[in-house]
Amino acid sequence: MTLQPTSTVRSGAVTVTPVRPKIAPFGGISRAVAALGFIFLLAACDPASAGTGESAQLQGPADRTFWTSYADVNWERIGQYDSEFHTHPGLGDEQYDPHETIDRYHAEGYRILTLAAHDYDIPDDHMESIYPWTRLSEIYQAIKDVPNPTEDNKTYGEMAGWRPYEDRDPVALGMVSVEGNEISGPHHMVSLFSSYTDGADSEEETLSVITELGGIVYFAHPGRYVERWGLTADWYVDLYRRFPVLIGQAIYNRVDNHPGDRAFFDEVVHILGADRPIWLFGEDDMHRETTLGWNRDVILLEDFRPGSMHPDLPDGSAPDVRVALERGHTYLWKPSEQYVRRAFDVVDIRVTGEEIRLVVDRAEAVDEIRWVTHDPELGESRIIHTGPTIHISHVPASARFVRAEISGPAGAIYLQPMYVVED
Template structure:
């Protein structure tokens, strides 16, 4: 059957019709192909990109895990144990890294304790003993300790306490300064690293149980100004300042991923009752000062406390130990494996936090598809006897 001639459109042949149908089909297939390609690209394009991963360089099968306390007092300031007694107590509990941080004083080196002038609580007890005939000093003479013989890494430290308390490490620094900024500058000039201790001592929550904006700004400003200020002590002495973890989340929300801020957990030990409750675990290729410095700068550690649990259930052995943290860039997942008391941690005991909110429960986080993820994500692992925290992974939204 042919086509009739139209006075305005000219004459169409059957071949013209077939050619038109073929052309239309080709265009349709091309459009479908473009649509599929665009859809595929959309699926491949990540919604968020990991730009800060403190665990990226760890070989979990070969690196060692080293328990550390970075806030410790002796009778040289206001502690009740002599320096050698403090070291012995931590050593027998399996600690590998210890910083003695007496107030405004470097109790250093470990091999020089015996000849060290007695100060603080020790000196006070000596004076009192001298005033009483034949009364012995309550604190025995100091004994030296060799960290190498003990298999420990000794870290020189000091808690600068005439302003907001801060720990300084790897330097012998003592100062009378009452100005935080001056102290920070001095620590940096000497090549030390710093940490802000127990922030919650210096502020209170607002009427609606929120952290004051000016408080968050104060810590953000300090952290932005001083690169050698590596982070905040978010767990102190059994979590006596429970809002410090909330402050950490506020600071992370403001600064990540451009300025990572690492979290720490320390005993702030003054006596045996405060010993061994809050600790950091550094994951290092070997135990030496250079590796520890890099781990402090890079966040290559996790931290734990038994202070999250009721007194009768607190148990260091039942606090989660992390065995691996792996990041699959292609799949967009971060996977944790951990045990508590030697048994695999149940999946319901892994929770992921972003901007102060729980965004996921389980050992595997799909950060490409999970809603509610902001500029960082961190994990909390809850065991039967305590809680373990990871440092934050920094995320950028393209």
């Protein structure tokens, strides 16, 4: 697969006055990290990296600044851990049973994982979510003779080949297990940190239940519903404003089932602005081996400890994973080929109000850094600047955010939106 520049989706423009969030203090950077990023910082001085046309001109009012979710990340202390929250482990037509799903993701280097069964595949009278991993054998015994109506009433034991599920210990594997499911709400959503297994008749009802249960949730493959149901950005914006438990939406599903999802995300972010930040996700939506290893949501954590938020297990870093997801302390690694692990890392994001500088290790693995925003007049996403450094003067007056795509032959990093706010 070859990664393509940001795709475009035309739409109407909506203007909302942003409210500036409180900006947390920003940590320093070590000399070693600074040296790693030096090649990129030199590139910023090269006219060839300064962008062309509009990006090289002063734009917009002088009192604008940047706000980024990365501002309170201590880059000297964090580690970067691959996660996948959208997997389907054997309750339907999937290739792998729950323990096999864990084993495959563990083998591919993922450290944080959710076994997110479809809610319609879960026999609610006999189980809740596929959790905890230490009781998978008990779950099998509870459901092996139960028919699944969505699979021609085959029993769960029959679908597993009458091979019992095997227990797995996330602590022994060095992983964090997160409880969750894919909820048909009716729009599919990845529900995390709750045992909710039964989508309601409307998205509002579904989100209300997740709120009551204390979970968080993001929209899965929105392009499916934009294409099938004609949903608009305003439909999503309305739910984001009413339900704080919604933390974002997918921009990649599997290889790339919905290429318009990046531009659609940009449109939603533009309407919401800094007063309601949301975050981007990639998702394998894994049913078979061919759909495994196409996306890695990288979680930025200090002092990683394996565990799970279940009474049988130590919490480890599971509560910190939740905080990172809510605060946007994540980014997406999108490999150019299946299974490819990160070829480079972001090791610092320096924000000085009017300027953002990205520092990346292994500079030789990076070909280009693109800065993207939504253009409300054209109704599409567009690249406004290239290079590791962007100044507020490079940002059009109409822009309410920018986001960076850092690409090389092995794949691309998609950073979270960095919002434009007015002083």
